[in-house]
Amino acid sequence: MGTCMHNAVLRLENLTKRYGSVLAVDHLNLEVPPGQIFSLLGPNGAGKTTTLEMTEGLRPPDDGHVYLGNVDVIRHPAVARLRFGVQLQTSAFFELLTVRETLELFGNLYPGPLPVSDLITRMGLEEKAGARVEALSGGQRQRLALGVALVNDPEVVFLDEPSAGLDPQARRNLWDVILGLKAEGRTVVLTTHYMDEAEVLSDRLAIMDHGRVLDAGTPRELIERHLPAAMIELDPDVAIGADPSGIPGVLSIERRGEATVLVTERLEEALVSLVSWAGREGRELRGLRTRGATLEDVFLKLTGRSLRE
Amino acid sequence: MKATWTLLAALIRVTVRNRQGLFWTLFFPVVLMVVFSFLGNSTSHINIAVVEAPGTSSPVVSVLKKSPGFALHRMDRTRALAEVRSGQMDAALFIPNTRTGGGSSTLTLRYNNANLIAGQETVGSVTAFIAQVNVALSGRPPAYRIAAAPMAKSRASTYLDFLLPGVLALMVMQNSLFGIGSGLTRWKEKGILRRFRVTPLKPVEFLGATVLNYIAVGFATSVIIIGLATGLLHATVVLPLLALFLVLLLGMACFLAIGFIVAGVAKTQEATIPIVNLISFPMMFLSGIFFPVSSLPKTLSHIVHYFPLTYVAGALRGLMSGQLTLVSGAMRADLLGMAAWLVIAGLIAARVWRWE
């Protein structure tokens, strides 16, 4: 943060939105480099949708600016809209139009739309091209929404919770499509509250909570900045207190649902002292395993709670 | 502009595919007209219960008997009243015992009033007949005679003729009010509107296409209703096409504007239904669709006079009965009334309209 990217395709400056007494988005600053997948990761109510919809020119911010290249999106939304594509978190299409008709309708709203048949193939909707929207499954609707977001061959694509409500197989297919967008040189800005999704897709991500960006960077940067650490996990029934002072090298001991987690920055030293502690105390180290820190751990450290809560 | 037409074409497609919506737009007007056209044609003569002192026979009765328009049934007072009330008899004629020399005597006619038009017809026929009898009994030649000869292509004013402009007005109201008030709110609620707001489509283009769609539906339905009424049900009405087009358009514009107020105020489609019903039900029954506003109690008719549907129905009936044209003085009040509603409702709609 703080560093200014000169080539950012999207810049959010001081973006702020209030709903009554709720500060939904709180003086938010972000820069998105071109050609990458950028994720806003945060729990429900963090302000992701509000941020995205202000960026799309759909909700007026109380304060702040959004620049797409050098276009002021809030002042000139019509210009910006030609260059980005949007999948909203809550939106719908006419139930009685077919998939093809829907794509044609939206394509006709833009100069020089992509060929509808290409979009249908790309979204894997060939079999449903002539089917009405009312007859589509949740995953097919999601793909149609994504197809509509691409009709104008956009430079930047905004996807708000693109995998919400999808089964695991459909999510994986969707991830492939999103990675394909990046391969075509488009910039993708998406929101998610799934850690695995953020990890698989993001080149860079911003962790959001309570309307603020707690930190932003590549997944690796975030982990190294906040937890240059490794984790030792034990089964939760191993009787070990919360006090790490008897085990040199271990920074903290936390109980997290299905495991007891020992955080360390010097894994070897910590393991040696853990084993000798176990010998001294006569404990069995059931379920002993080690792993590196994940985004989940970073999120926990930054917000004090787990994403799933 | 191209975007408006693209969207309009899509909306018309959606409307035509919405079988249920089409059904309800057409069902009500068609059923109303068919039912009333049969009811109107069923009475070939007027049934009259004659109540007379036993043993007597008034000359009135013997003359009435000879007339093909009346079927007479002698009965006592109680039964006569009961049968008139239940509708078996159209009216009961009470004939007093004596006719005081020189003075006139009063024949009381109690008639069934369930159907206003039929009731008036009964009273009118009997009154005309009695007038004829009076003249005959006076022994003097009548001052005027009528030589009646049927016209080749005459226009009979049936109840259907009265009803048709009313049904058109009613359809115009329902189509516009439900279309915008309820349909547009549904699109808003489901997020269809927001999706268009992140495209280059301008808000006025979206609203323009939506309005044009309902106007197109309104005209198509009008053509079907008029075609059915004149072609199959033998309604005899005048059809000044340009004037009808303009009045229908103005009427639709009024109710579209009112629909936009509803869509602006309501958050969900569910919430619009009672609002739309609250607006349309009183007008449907009071605004001269089924019976003339003038037959309402005076105070009420003064209020009803200002209802938008009263203006629309009044203007359409004036045109279709052949009594008025667009430039008739009597038409001016209706046209001004609609224009006033359009402006006022339009201004309010512009204030309360919300995209979300």
Ligand SMILES: Nc1ncnc2c1ncn2[C@@H]1O[C@H](COP(=O)(O)OP(=O)(O)O)[C@@H](O)[C@H]1O
């Ligand atoms: N239209 C609105 N009116 C009032 N409050 C809202 C509205 N939209 C969002 N909020 C509130 O703003 C906060 C952020 O919401 P949102 O941006 O939807 O979060 P997220 O997308 O991260 O789940 C929440 O507290 C939510 O309740």
Ligand SMILES: [Mg+2]
């Ligand atoms: Mg959201």
